[in-house]
Amino acid sequence: MNMQASLPGKVKIVEVGPRDGLQNEKESVSAAVKTELVDRLSRAGFANIEAASFVSPKWVPQMATSAEVMAAITRRAGTVYSALTPNMQGFEAALASRADEVVIFGSASEAFSQRNINCSIAESIARFESVAKAAKQNRLRLRGSISCAFGCPYQGEVPLDAVADVVGRMRDLGCDEIDIADTIGVATARQTQAVMLRAAREFRLESISGHFHDTYGQALANIYASLEVGVSIFHSSVSGLGGCPYAKGATGNVATEDVLYLMHGLGIETGINLDLVVDAGQFISAHLGRKGSSRAGNALEAKRAG
Template sequence: MNLPDRVKIVEVGPRDGLQNEKETIPADVKVELVDRLTDAGFANIEAASFVSPKWVPQMATSAEVMARIRRKPGVVYSALVPNMKGFEAALAARADEVMIFGAASEAFSQKNINCSIAESIERFREVAAAAKQHGMRLRGSISCAMGCPYQGEVPVESVADVVRRLKALGCDEIDIADTIGVATPRQVQRVMERAAAEFPLERLSGHFHDTYGQALANIYASLEVGVSIFHSSVAGLGGCPYAKGATGNVSTEDVLYMLRGLGIETGIDFDRVVDAGQFISSHLGRKAVSRAGNAIAAKRAA
């Protein structure tokens, strides 16, 4: 089976990874983390979230972080926006891409934002139009695409429906996210193949959490069907507030180690990513949740 020759990694640590941290992380540390990731060669870094600080206090410094990072030409710095207020803030902060989101699970949508999937995505129509008007990239993310903490299994057709809706809004890329990390490889392939019937495969991405230890296997399964964009989080930062014991996003170091072994190009400096992972873990006062990163760090220290 032919795997892609090259893969794009979207580094989500500075946003999706750090947003669940209880202790406030200074803007200086966030800026240094983004700068280290820029230097490592990522083409796309999720750097900010313009949501109400009341809901996600950790992201209250997003405007400052975006103002201070050392930008590299050609690198896409993304921001999550929940509404037009968030979009205006992202525009002012010079985000290259805004990310909008919807769930594939009706129960998840109702529990979290008190509206249906269709209503939640309709709310983004104005944001999508504004992004296009300002020449910004628009990314859509589908949470709970492989399983939901409230309803359990999520029908593949529900995912296809959300893909169609996001496509209609003009999304440049669509993320298929296993938010609670319950998916297994064959299931992932079914979902990706169905999504690809609605939207170009080369613009679909896989966003896997490693709660049940299946993330790398799920990435490999996605590669087998031709997916070539994946999200990962340096040092395995992150968690999911809806799944007890969730270890959060798959670690970037582990993904890069596997891709390097498969001979797949990423354009990313693995050693610099290990350094970035050790840097942020040291600041957080705990060991990185990255087997490859910790193994390399231990080897260096020996």
């Protein structure tokens, strides 16, 4: 039986290292290094790079240079450069920086929402109405990101209906794409399929993306499980940048090099040059003074050095 026939022939990989990855790093990274990282990733051929976050520098000091980075990067035609925008102030900054897409976010876990932003899920998403409206008026892409869709550090299990509810709210705000995120990396393959299929009852499957963390080493298995049910957009972070703030010592985002190695092995088109991504991973890891977290990246680099 040929299983490959049931998998998507092409996927979009959203590179989140410059934003989601670096914001969780303890070491401060200069605007020049961030700019070089984004430029290297652009040259590798990504269709979407999460490059900036316009949040208060008091809360996320790593992202304080976002405007500087957005002004300095060499933009590649065909690449969407995204920015996280928590409010209208953030939206105005993203607009001024010529972001192509703004990202709003909410949690599928009521406990997580209350603990992190002191309000309910419904209230948190209602706060984005003005941002969503402004994005549409300015013809920017709008992406919604749903954290803790597979599990929560405070409440544990997250019901499927809770995920579906937030997907519906994000859809009603006019999101072009919706991310289903495993923030603490606890998801397993069957659970992943159940969540993705439930989300697809509220929003078109081709615009749903999987954002998996590798805390328990399940990210690639969950990505494959997502492919099996037709998901074709995935988030990953070059060199596995970014820890998981809710699990001590745990790895964060799944490494882009590992995801690309999987996709290319399956014969799935990505449009991305893996060698250039390995170079970008080695570049940023050297600046952080440590070995990268990507197994495929490190193996390919060792093979080249051999």
